Amino acid sequence: MTEIRHNASAVVQPGEHTVIANLNASDPANITGLAGAAITEIRHDASSVIQPGDYALSAKVNAGTTSISNMSDTIIDHGNSPSTQLGDYTVSAKVKSGNADISNLSGTSINQISHDASVQPGNYSLSVVETQVASNTASNIVLKLDGETYIEVPGSESLNPKNALTIEAWLKPEKMTGEAVAKDWGGQRDYIFPELVGSNNLRFVLWPETKILDSPGVEIGEWQHVAGTWDGQKMRSYINGNEVGSVDYNVEELNDSEVSLYIGAGDSPHWTYTGLIDELRIWETARTQQELKDSMMKSLNGNEAGLNALYSFEGNAKDSTANGNNGEEVIGTPEYVDGELSLVSSTSPSTTRSLRITAPDATTHEVIYDMTDTSVDFPSLGLQVNTSNLSNMTSILLNNPHTFTINPTLEVTPPVGPTVETEYSFNNNSQTIDFSGLDIDVHTNNAQAMTNTLLDNSEDFTINPTLKIVAPDGGTTQEIQYNANNNSQTIDFSGLGIDIHTNNAQAMTNALLNSSGSFTIDTRLKATAPDGTQQEIQYPSSAQSQTVSFNTLGLELDSSNAEQTATQLLNHSQGFTIDTRLKATAPDGTQQEIQYPSSSESQTVSFSDLGLDVDSNNAQTTSNTVTQSLSDFQSQSYYVSDSP
Structure with missing residues (x-):
């Protein structure tokens, strides 16, 4: 506080006053610094954790993990880069029309296995089977x-x-x-x-x-x-x-x-x-x-x-x-x-050759082919096997199964923008599937089980932001994660005694993401006059200079930093004294006026110009007795006898 001024009206009492600051839980915070942030109210309690003054409020994305609905074996690891979107995502798996992974068919002269989108993902077994057809009765x-x-x-x-x-x-x-x-x-x-x-x-x-x-x-x-x-x-x-x-x-x-x-x-x-x-x-x-x-x-x-x-x-x-x-x-x-x-x-047994495929679900499919064929179709599986040398393929795969794999695709649809697809390996191993464009990694400890759950079926996951409050002391902070949706929410900062109410969490996030706004928790200043008269004023407690008027008591309190004043006076009273002036008038009209410390203590006031001393055992009582009006100070008349 830099100064406490008073006027000379009748409401001003000379003597010792006290001033104290307190918090009232019914007073919402001042949120003018959060205009446009979809914050409707910030409430606070009156506990000891509350600091009066200016708070900083911001939203951000913390790098971390989130879970997928109904999938305990798969988690989402996300960063906090500009490409990380907040909100609800969907994830699903599917098989796209394309070509199988035939890396295990090297040397078989199979140059491509194409498939449509109806196929099963997973590992297939491929072999050639020859059947000798013995003599028998022909068709009639x-x-x-x-x-x-x-x-x-x-x-x-x-x-x-x-x-x-x-x-x-x-x-x-x-x-x-x-x-x-x-x-x-x-x-x-x-x-x-x-x-x-x-x-x-x-x-x-x-x-x-x-x-x-x-x-x-x-x-x-x-x-x-x-x-x-x-x-x-x-x-x-x-x-x-x-x-x-x-x-x-x-x-x-x-x-x-x-x-x-x-x-x-x-x-x-x-x-x-x-x-x-x-x-x-x-x-x-x-x-x-x-x-x-x-x-x-x-x-x-x-x-x-x-x-x-x-x-x-x-x-x-x-x-x-x-x-x-x-x-x-x-x-x-x-x-x-x-x-x-x-x-x-015919007496000579004939030989038929079949290409046999065992699908991931253990069903077996066979198609008879001719040695002049260049491709073998499996319409029941949605597959076609293409070869550059059927004779070589037959000799290598005859009773010697080889494998090929049809890999699925994982799709992630972010809150805004197109769906992103990544192909991954279909097996029972743990995998990390990278969606670098979304700053997301999908971790699974069993890719096959994940596929079985997500194949042609979508599940949801959410990347939520964090709301951060920095208290007026600059060192006290608290971060709370919340749901970034379009609904109203109350976000509880119990460690700071604060609740933030928003009518649209997504809009609030958009306004505060990687930016900050401010709000102020004001105190109430209460001044008590010497006779016990009190007046309480809600006190804007931002870190600025302010003047608080106690009109009822005829006082004004000046502060160069209202936040600091509120902090110093919070639940801790300080005293100040309003002094009076004593004026003595001699018989010939000669006057002398002396400022008179009006505390409730004994004092001697010397009127040296008049050769007088006034003794008081309670200066405040004396002031109250002799003061008629602070706008017109007068002393009681005095008479001096001839004796010393």
């Missing part, structure tokens, strides 16, 4: 033609043998008419066999020069094996392995037009075949009678030497050889039925 499915239906096979070089020819098939005719197989249409003619004519004749026709061989022996409603051969010199016909006719036919080459091959029809609507047909074979060699007998009761594989086309009619008209002479256009409605024709498979 055959082609049934109704006399109005036929199948067209586009012409090709392999369907036009020039130097030798064998056509064979199994027939069960319902009518003794029609061309079962013909390369004869629109004036382009190469061959017809078998054709049924007359009462029971089997006709074989070749071009050029339209050579016809008719042989008897065909039966209606019976399965019969028929064959027609040409060796460059002679045409022969066979039924059930027996030669039934022959004719010389010596030409240099057969016709080789581009006309299609027709199964069930020739170059006339009236030459359609009615009945069953199976195992149609076209050879570029003249099969011997013994060869016909040896193979007529067997189904073939399609890779036999000299076999240019093979139609087993297993529900379609596909060519089983590598030539691909498939029936592409169908006129009418072909039926594939059980023809009760029992053939035996």
Whole structure:
């Protein structure tokens, strides 16, 4: 305090006064320094921890950790850089379409395993399995033609043998008419066999020069094996392995037009075949009678030497050889039925090769592939295996599993801005997944368990700020972490006796983040006059000079630092004295005025100009008695006798 002034009004009492500062919990802090910070009120108690004066308030992000909802094994480690956002985040895992990690497949000639987003993340096992298919009964499915239906096979070089020819098939005719197989249409003619004519004749026709061989022996409603051969010199016909006719036919080459091959029809609507047909074979060699007998009761594989086309009619008209002479256009409605024709498979067991994948869930998937393939599709898994050398892949992976991995992606969506993705390894190990752009690391002690929880499912975590208060003494601080959301909150600084109320914690954070505002806790100054009269004034306790007026007592208190004054006087009273002036007037009107210390002590006041001493055993009482008005000081009249 620099000065206590008083006026000369009647309310001013001479004598000893006291002044004391105290805190009133009903007085909120002065928050004018926090304008725009969404702080509605700062309350304080009246405990001994409260310091009057100016406080600094700021928000910040402390580097630390936070947890993910429902996931005790995974934590979030975050920094406090400018890129660290406060608020609610979501985290989830997914598999993106892409390529698997094939680092364990080095040397297998597998150059890529692509996958869609439906796959399981994790470790897959990949191997090749070979299966030997032993001799057994072939399928009984055959082609049934109704006399109005036929199948067209586009012409090709392999369907036009020039130097030798064998056509064979199994027939069960319902009518003794029609061309079962013909390369004869629109004036382009190469061959017809078998054709049924007359009462029971089997006709074989070749071009050029339209050579016809008719042989008897065909039966209606019976399965019969028929064959027609040409060796460059002679045409022969066979039924059930027996030669039934022959004719010389010596030409240099057969016709080789581009006309299609027709199964069930020739170059006339009236030459359609009615009945069953199976195992149609076209050879570029003249099969011997013994060869016909040896193979007529067997189904073939399609890779036999000299076999240019093979139609087993297993529900379609596909060519089983590598030539691909498939029936592409169908006129009418072909039926594939059980023809009760029992053939035996080839005596040489066939080998099928399958690529086997065992998925992370332990399910096994196999796909048969051909040695000419460059990729193997696993549609049930959403995978495709691409290889540059299928033979090498087969030899290395045959009964020798290798592994590959499909890794998931972790997604973190911050409070503001786009989702950030990071791929990580799918295993049972602990991992740290770095989201450096968000200043976040995700730590898990089991990446697989984390993935199982988060796969196509999001969880939440929050990075909360810290509110910091620095008390007026500059050394006392307290930090409290709070939720940075849009809700109202009360943040309790119990160590400082302060509660901060905000109606929007996020807005408060935005205003105070890496910045500071101030608020002031004011005291109440109470002055007590000598007669016990009191007046209490709320005292702005900032660190500035102030004047506090006690109008009721006629006093003004000046302070060069109100905060320091409040601190010194808090719950500790100090005294001050208002002195009066005594004025003595002699009979001749001579006056002398003396400032008179008006404490409640005995005093002697000397009026040297008048040769007088005034003794008092209580200066304050004397002052109160003789004081009429502080604006007009007068003493009581005195009389002096002649005696000394």
